[in-house]
Amino acid sequence: MRKPVSELVERYQNNLYAAAFNVCKNAEDAEDVVQDTFICYHTNKKDFENEQHIRAWLIRVAINKAKNANRTFWRQNKLSLEDYMETLTFETPESEALFETVMKLPEKYRIVIHLFYYEDYTIHEIADILKISESNTKVRLSRGRALLREALKEEWEDDK
Amino acid sequence: MTNKEKYKQAFSVLHTSENFSLEVEKMALLKRKQRMNIAAAVAAVCILLIGGTGTAYAANVGGIQRTIQLWIRGDQTDAALEVNQDGSYRMSYQDENGTTVEQAGGGVAFEADGSERPLTEEEIMEEINAPEVKYEEDGSVWVYYYNQKMEITDKFDEDGVCYVKLSGAGETLYMTVKYQMGWATSTNSYISPKGFNCISPSEGD
Numbered sequence: 001m002r003k004p005v006s007e008l009v010e011r012y013q014n015n016l017y018a019a020a021f022n023v024c025k026n027a028e029d030a031e032d033v034v035q036d037t038f039i040c041y042h043t044n045k046k047d048f049e050n051e052q053h054i055r056a057w058l059i060r061v062a063i064n065k066a067k068n069a070n071r072t073f074w075r076q077n078k079l080s081l082e083d084y085m086e087t088l089t090f091e092t093p094e095s096e097a098l099f100e101t102v103m104k105l106p107e108k109y110r111i112v113i114h115l116f117y118y119e120d121y122t123i124h125e126i127a128d129i130l131k132i133s134e135s136n137t138k139v140r141l142s143r144g145r146a147l148l149r150e151a152l153k154e155e156w157e158d159d160k
Numbered sequence: 161m162t163n164k165e166k167y168k169q170a171f172s173v174l175h176t177s178e179n180f181s182l183e184v185e186k187m188a189l190l191k192r193k194q195r196m197n198i199a200a201a202v203a204a205v206c207i208l209l210i211g212g213t214g215t216a217y218a219a220n221v222g223g224i225q226r227t228i229q230l231w232i233r234g235d236q237t238d239a240a241l242e243v244n245q246d247g248s249y250r251m252s253y254q255d256e257n258g259t260t261v262e263q264a265g266g267g268v269a270f271e272a273d274g275s276e277r278p279l280t281e282e283e284i285m286e287e288i289n290a291p292e293v294k295y296e297e298d299g300s301v302w303v304y305y306y307n308q309k310m311e312i313t314d315k316f317d318e319d320g321v322c323y324v325k326l327s328g329a330g331e332t333l334y335m336t337v338k339y340q341m342g343w344a345t346s347t348n349s350y351i352s353p354k355g356f357n358c359i360s361p362s363e364g365d
Contacts, residue, residue, distance in 0.1 A: 018174040031180050040297050064299025064313055071320035071339040088173040095170040102170070117167035131311065159163050 003054060005042045012055060013038075015119065016062040022114045023066035025081050025103060033069060037062045059119065060129045063111060094155055101151045109144030116141055230288065234309035241288075247278025251288065291326060291335060293343055303335070312337065321353045 020033035048054045090096040115121045127137040148156045225242040239253035248266040268276040291305040300313045306328035315322040320339035334350045337343040344351040
């Protein structure tokens with residue numbers, strides 16, 4: 001099945017942006033990633049099983065492209081994470097602290113945490129999106145949670 | 161509030177900027193045009209190359225043509241190969257879609273005294289059988305070598321360097337890949353990324 005790209009843009013652009021930002025920590029790069037991902041969908045003509053398959057594919061491509069953005073030579077001297085955070089309006093100081101703590105985690109834990117807590121994916125689905133084993137996904141999630149708990153104390157529940 | 165609710169609240173601040181344009185169809189068209197321009201430039205270079213070797217090629221009529229077994233993206237296929245005395249070669253094979261693909265290359269090697277000599281057939285076969293690094297549109301990166309196909313997307317370190325050990329044709333190859341900056345192999349050990357395709361003098365230090 002295929003869905004019109006305009007419909008997918010409307011529905012998923014902010015999810016892709018959040019996933020891309022989570023990896024590359026840069027607003028401009030994350031926007032480029034979202035755009036490239038939808039262009040890739042538009043030109044690819046790949047056939048999908050259902051909408052969940054499309055969503056997982058879009059997120060996988062966005063994560064790949066965000067990782068690629070991290071490796072390119074051209075991403076220097078752009079707005080820093082700290083400066084970008086000043087432009088964001090958090091609902092509570094706790095939200096800001098959580099956001100900041102997550103962004104300080106190593107990338108491999110950060111993206112697993114994001115897919116689990118923001119996108120509501122299961123361990124099995126995260127492993128499939130990131131093309132890593134389920135046991136590796138579990139380890140990354142567990143270590144990421146431990147680091148969050150250590151930094152945020154009682155603000156982060158023990159949800160093992 | 162559960163952790164999931166807290167997380168979603170914290171990350172709900174992230175959204176694309178107001179002036180962010182997502183006219184995907186227009187962007188795709190622009191990108192396709194850009195790609196076609198690059199393809200046209202590559203085609204022009206190929207014509208120049210073929211034109212440039214035309215004289216030498218004509219002088220070497222009677223290059224040996226034969227069929228070889230070739231690994232293309234992990235699949236074995238038959239290819240017609242013609243090696244000329246000037247060290248150049250022409251090869252054609254059918255890809256997985258049945259399209260005939262023509263490939264030409266080869267050239268000369270420099271001896272220790274600086275003199276040139278045509279590449280030997282063995283050296284040409286080494287070039288043809290060299291590993292291939294492919295950057296796919298979905299952002300994934302793959303290495304192809306003989307019957308092997310390996311995804312290396314997540315294997316790059318913070319400096320964009322990835323090390324891959326390949327086995328094939330009875331030998332082990334140690335491959336160093338610099339993200340979109342080429343690769344180098346050795347049969348002994350991994351070549352330092354500073355040893356090839358450096359973009360600034362300091363990188364080679």
